[in-house]
Amino acid sequence: MITVHHLEYSRSQRVLWLLEELGVPYELKTYKRNPKTKMAPPELKAIHPLGKSPVITDDGQVIAESGAIIEYILDRYDANNSLRPAHGTPEYLQYNYWLHYAEGSLMPPLLVALIFGQVQKAKLPFFVKPIVNGIVGKVRGAYLGPQIKLHYGFMEQELNKKPWFAGPNFTAADIQMSYPLEAGLSRGTAANEYPKIQDYVKRMKERPAWQRAEAKVGDFGTPM
Ligand SMILES: N[C@@H](CCC(=O)N[C@@H](CS)C(=O)NCC(=O)O)C(=O)O
Known part of the structure; x- marks a missing residue:
């Protein structure tokens, strides 16, 4: 077992x-x-x-x-x-893509955002704090913010075309996508700009198996 x-x-x-x-x-x-x-x-x-x-x-x-x-x-x-989905179908290609995308592309910027958030909250000598905040702010503005927006915009567009990431049917790729998507929403990353993503996360949580x-x-x- x-x-x-x-x-x-x-x-x-x-x-x-x-x-x-x-x-x-x-x-x-x-x-x-x-x-x-x-x-x-x-x-x-x-x-x-x-x-x-x-x-x-x-x-x-x-x-x-x-x-x-x-x-x-x-x-x-x-x-x-x-x-x-069955091998050789367009749905399989989508399934395989999202299965890898979740950890390979989406999770890294979310993780860096989480770490930077913790660095900002850390207890630091008063004279170090402004330097740290300055660096974190610069990386957020120049890299993390735009990257996360890029990913969420992309996923929102995809979910505008189909109910689940691989197509018309729920697949294990949706299970793989659930964690980073929820992580982004729970950190306020996606805010209300992404109604399709919010609806998707709601539908996931409504599943009896979840x-x-x-x-x-x-x-x-x-x-x-
Ligand atoms: N890419 C790996 C990531 C595994 C991972 O980092 N897991 C986290 C939990 S979400 C963990 O174990 N963190 C605790 C630690 O690193 O000590 C996977 O998808 O399995």
Whole structure:
């Protein structure tokens, strides 16, 4: 049986959601973040050297990296390909694109924005604060702000054309996209400028499998 090593408030919520969508039984092991640093506890390093979540174990195998975990679960437990379009179709190309885009292109600027936000909130000597704020402001204005706007504008346009990222049907690529999209919204990144994205996130959370997965861990909380 699959064991999901779930770090609270983390990307591994996607794996729980996927397993609930497929109705695959799993064992859940939950890990708490360090209250100060928000990092994963050292016990996760006993599962995989990077100590990050999600990571799953199944039949003696250790599988890390959300996209790889999703593909592994679909290959092994979704014989009907209910959450992945058929190879060779335009929908498959879209599915594959968004599956990689979520971690490869969208997450990096959101993560940098999060880190910069934490740097600004950090306790610093009074004479250092204006320098730090100046640097953070410059990077936000010249790079992060425009990049995040570019991504959100692009996704809004795509969701204007189709209800789900791969096309007419909900796929596992939507599960992969859920975390960065929600992260952006919860940080106010997307504000009210992106109604399609807001509606999409609302539709995701209305899915019974999302709700079952969230109930299992108590609360998905705010993405970090
Ligand atoms: N690209 C990886 C990212 C994994 C990752 O950074 N996970 C975060 C949780 S959202 C984590 O474990 N953070 C705690 C830490 O780095 O100690 C994936 O999608 O699986």
